Amino acid sequence: xxxxxxxxxxxxxxxxxxxxxxxxxxxxxxxxxxxxxxxxxxxxxxxxxxxxxxxxxxxxxxxxxxxxxxxxxxxxxxxxxxxxxxxxxxxxxxxxxxxxxxxxxxxxxxxxxxxxxxxxxxxxxxxxxxxxxxxxxxxxxxxxxxxxxxxxxxxxxxxxxxxxxxxxxxxxxxxxxxxxxxxxxxxxxxxxxxxxxxxxxxxxxxxxxxxxxxxxxxxxxxxxxxxxxxxxxxxxxxxxxxxxxxxxxxxxxxxxxxxxxx
Ligand SMILES: Nc1ncnc2c1ncn2[C@@H]1O[C@H](COP(=O)(O)OP(=O)(O)OP(=O)(O)O)[C@@H](O)[C@H]1O
Numbered sequence: 001x002x003x004x005x006x007x008x009x010x011x012x013x014x015x016x017x018x019x020x021x022x023x024x025x026x027x028x029x030x031x032x033x034x035x036x037x038x039x040x041x042x043x044x045x046x047x048x049x050x051x052x053x054x055x056x057x058x059x060x061x062x063x064x065x066x067x068x069x070x071x072x073x074x075x076x077x078x079x080x081x082x083x084x085x086x087x088x089x090x091x092x093x094x095x096x097x098x099x100x101x102x103x104x105x106x107x108x109x110x111x112x113x114x115x116x117x118x119x120x121x122x123x124x125x126x127x128x129x130x131x132x133x134x135x136x137x138x139x140x141x142x143x144x145x146x147x148x149x150x151x152x153x154x155x156x157x158x159x160x161x162x163x164x165x166x167x168x169x170x171x172x173x174x175x176x177x178x179x180x181x182x183x184x185x186x187x188x189x190x191x192x193x194x195x196x197x198x199x200x201x202x203x204x205x206x207x208x209x210x211x212x213x214x215x216x217x218x219x220x221x222x223x224x225x226x227x228x229x230x231x232x233x234x235x236x237x238x239x240x241x242x243x244x245x246x247x248x249x250x251x252x253x254x255x256x257x258x259x260x261x262x
Contacts (some may be wrong), residue, residue, distance in 0.1 A: 002069035004029045005087075005169040005201040006051060010063035011073070013046045013055065013225075020046040022225030023063070026203075028169065033195065033202040035216035035233065037209070037248060043225040044205045045173055051203055052090040052171045053080035068168055085116055089162040093174040096154030099146045105157045106132065106142025112164045131160040136190050152183035156190065163194055170195065173205040188214045209237065209252040221245045 006028040013021035021043045028034050036044050049055045050065055053072050065072040067087040072080065084090075099108055109131055110124035119127065125142070132141050135156040146154055155175060162170055172191070176184035192215050195202055206212055212219060213233055220230040223244040229236060240246045 003066055005068055006203065007066040011047065011050060011065060012062045013050055013059055015046065015056065015059040019225055021050065024227055026220055026227065028201045028203060031199040031201055032218060033216045035204045035206055035212040035219040036222060037206060037212060037219060038222035039244065042222045044222055047222065048171050048173045048203060048205045052088050053084050054090060085112055085165045087167055088169045088171060089165045089167050091158055091162050091170065091172045091175045093177040095158035096146065096151065099154065099157060101146055104143050104145060109157065109161045109164050112161065116165060128164065131163055134194060135160045152179050152187060155179060155187055159191060159194065167200065169201045169203065171203045176211060191215055209248065
């Protein structure tokens, strides 16, 4: 890999005739954990989708998104397919729904290990067991089908599958939005540990400033498709300079007064 895990320059995304992302610049260095926050409709998901080579049909991107030196903007679907799972992987709010309902989850975690890393069946199964244990799932989980697991356990399986890809950058779009607060907190703690151990960089899209402070070291605030403020999480949240950031911090404080930096 050459260059940082992610380097976005002057990214513009037009979708449905609307400018969803309007000149975003963002560099995520090796092992850095960036949060992307902003009001609804600000362009967070479109930025994350462009980064994960997963823009919806009809969306048109210009500018540059370099993943470990590979340009995604204007690249063919072949290039996009190649970087997904080798340079970047996405965990979304509904990633668990992407699991096949009839296939034991161990085989689903093992699949990228076999496909991308060429491991044999036994070795891949052993690695999948390790990964499921690493994300805090009990022994025997590998044999379960998704319906036998809770929502939080299924999101952990999705995280294990993402870690199996051994990428430099994980993009997570509201990975805990569908979980209750306790389960969400545990999953975020797990995400934090897993990324630290592997030195994987993160781009986390979230509405939840508690999640942001739990996992990220840096934050970028996006409004109307533009980044309006960025910096270390504690600095930005304790002294927000832009009115959009102030509104997000005030709203979060009114809900959970004690969990944000003073
Ligand atoms: N598939 C689509 N077709 C047309 N317009 C879209 C599509 N997806 C998003 N948009 C528009 O692009 C803009 C940015 O959307 P995006 O989903 O990136 O916002 P967001 O910041 O993630 O919002 P939220 O926090 O509500 O998920 C919005 O104006 C939205 O209406």
